[in-house]
Amino acid sequence: MTGAEPPANGPTTSATPRFALRSAALEQPGHNGGSADRHGNAPVIIGALRTAIGNRGGCFRDLDTTQLAAPVLSALDDRLPEGLDVSQVILGNVRGPGGNPARLAALAAGINTRVPAVTVDQQCGSGMAALECAWHRCRSVRGVVLAGGVQAVSTQPLTLWPPTGKEPARPFERAPFAPAPWQDPDMGIAADLLAEEHGITRERQDRYALRSHMLAVTTRDAGGYDEEIVTVAGQLRDERPRPGFTAARLAHFRPQFRPEGTVTAASSCGISDGAAAVTMVDAETHRALGVPGLRIVGCASAGCDPDRPGWGIVPAVEAARDQAHVGLDQMAAIEFNEAFAAQVLACADGLGIDETRICPQGGAIGLGHPWAASGAILLVRLFSELVRSGHGGYGLAAIAIGGGQGAAMIVQSC
Numbered sequence: 395m396t397g398a399e400p401p402a403n404g405p406t407t408s409a410t411p412r413f414a415l416r417s418a419a420l421e422q423p424g425h426n427g428g429s430a431d432r433h434g435n436a437p438v439i440i441g442a443l444r445t446a447i448g449n450r451g452g453c454f455r456d457l458d459t460t461q462l463a464a465p466v467l468s469a470l471d472d473r474l475p476e477g478l479d480v481s482q483v484i485l486g487n488v489r490g491p492g493g494n495p496a497r498l499a500a501l502a503a504g505i506n507t508r509v510p511a512v513t514v515d516q517q518c519g520s521g522m523a524a525l526e527c528a529w530h531r532c533r534s535v536r537g538v539v540l541a542g543g544v545q546a547v548s549t550q551p552l553t554l555w556p557p558t559g560k561e562p563a564r565p566f567e568r569a570p571f572a573p574a575p576w577q578d579p580d581m582g583i584a585a586d587l588l589a590e591e592h593g594i595t596r597e598r599q600d601r602y603a604l605r606s607h608m609l610a611v612t613t614r615d616a617g618g619y620d621e622e623i624v625t626v627a628g629q630l631r632d633e634r635p636r637p638g639f640t641a642a643r644l645a646h647f648r649p650q651f652r653p654e655g656t657v658t659a660a661s662s663c664g665i666s667d668g669a670a671a672v673t674m675v676d677a678e679t680h681r682a683l684g685v686p687g688l689r690i691v692g693c694a695s696a697g698c699d700p701d702r703p704g705w706g707i708v709p710a711v712e713a714a715r716d717q718a719h720v721g722l723d724q725m726a727a728i729e730f731n732e733a734f735a736a737q738v739l740a741c742a743d744g745l746g747i748d749e750t751r752i753c754p755q756g757g758a759i760g761l762g763h764p765w766a767a768s769g770a771i772l773l774v775r776l777f778s779e780l781v782r783s784g785h786g787g788y789g790l791a792a793i794a795i796g797g798g799q800g801a802a803m804i805v806q807s808c
Contacts, residue, residue, distance in 0.1 A: 435533055444623060445629070450548050452667070454629070457546055457626070457667065459544045481538050484539060485542055518795050525672065525770060532676040545667060545669075571703065572701070602759075610632070666761075670770035692718030694713035707741040710802035726789060730757065730793070732752075769801060788804060
């Protein structure tokens with residue numbers, strides 16, 4: 395931190411960071427909540443698929459974004475009801491190969507060349523940002539949008555800072571998430587600080603992480619993910635989940651980011667490769683189809699203190715909840731991106747959510763975190779939990795974003 399005074403909305407160091415809300419819904423005309431007709435114009439997700447999640451350097455080590463995303467888009471396109479055609483493709487991708495990965499994947503998937511495609515980058519929120527863009531489009535224009543995200547970390551091109559008069563070219567290791575005077579800590583350090591400020595103990599983090607690992611192994615081995623996964627390169631099973639984790643084993647992991655910290659590698663997500671996407675249609679098209687799906691009744695983005703980016707889930711969920719006019723106690727399924735147990739637990743406490751309700755079939759700590767795909771994976775999971783299972787009800791998905799942001803969606807089976 396420099397000696398200069400931070401801006402009025404700049405860094406905070408309190409245990410409850412300040413945040414500013416920006417609800418995407420409130421920018422839309424005609425939002426008049428209160429009755430059953432409130433969501434009559436709400437877009438609906440009628441399909442949701444993903445690849446398996448592969449470890450960095452693992453099963454997808456030779457695949458690029460096109461090879462990961464195209465099979466998912468193709469499968470969704472093949473499952474469209476008779477008479478429907480894709481009108482746009484939107485994919486999130488974090489600092490990948492360039493060249494508009496969404497367009498490349500759409501063409502490789504065999505989608506009509508007249509269909510436009512766009513790639514968006516909102517760091518870890520990129521997949522959900524793509525869904526938010528699709529949500530806006532389906533509210534204003536009739537059509538079918540394939541939206542999601544893809545990350546091929548294993549084949550991501552290396553980047554160098556250019557040489558200067560004083561220094562040679564050097565590796566580009568991490569993009570800045572916030573300018574001075576913010577401290578812009580690495581995400582792990584930020585999660586460690588969030589845990590310290592909110593009283594999230596090492597023991598509680600380890601318990602939550604162990605639960606995520608065990609749930610992911612159990613669900614995978616029971617075939618609980620199979621219906622949502624498109625086989626790519628012969629891979630149908632998520633690679634990261636592995637048996638053998640115990641409380642005693644997790645207790646032996648050393649702090650990963652600060653010597654005095656509480657966040658460990660075992661209570662953090664793994665960096666991963668993968669892709670996920672959904673088929674979203676406008677409300678009128680869905681009424682004509684009469685097929686089951688997830689109606690998006692809340693869709694919001696929000697900002698928070700850039701030095702505590704993991705907190706972004708809290709303001710984003712609050713904004714989505716205010717739009718949907720439903721309480722968090724009404725959620726039948728809750729999916730948060732588990733970047734770090736410390737961060738998820740701080741946000742759960744901030745929202746008053748019992749942590750045992752989050753990621754009931756395992757989350758990113760057990761499965762892995764393919765950055766730009768993760769936001770879309772959350773909606774794929776909700777589709778399985780609420781639609782494929784037949785259980786129905788409301789679902790909540792949320793993800794924190796580097797730079798002090800968050801995104802959230804509330805859906806309702808229909």
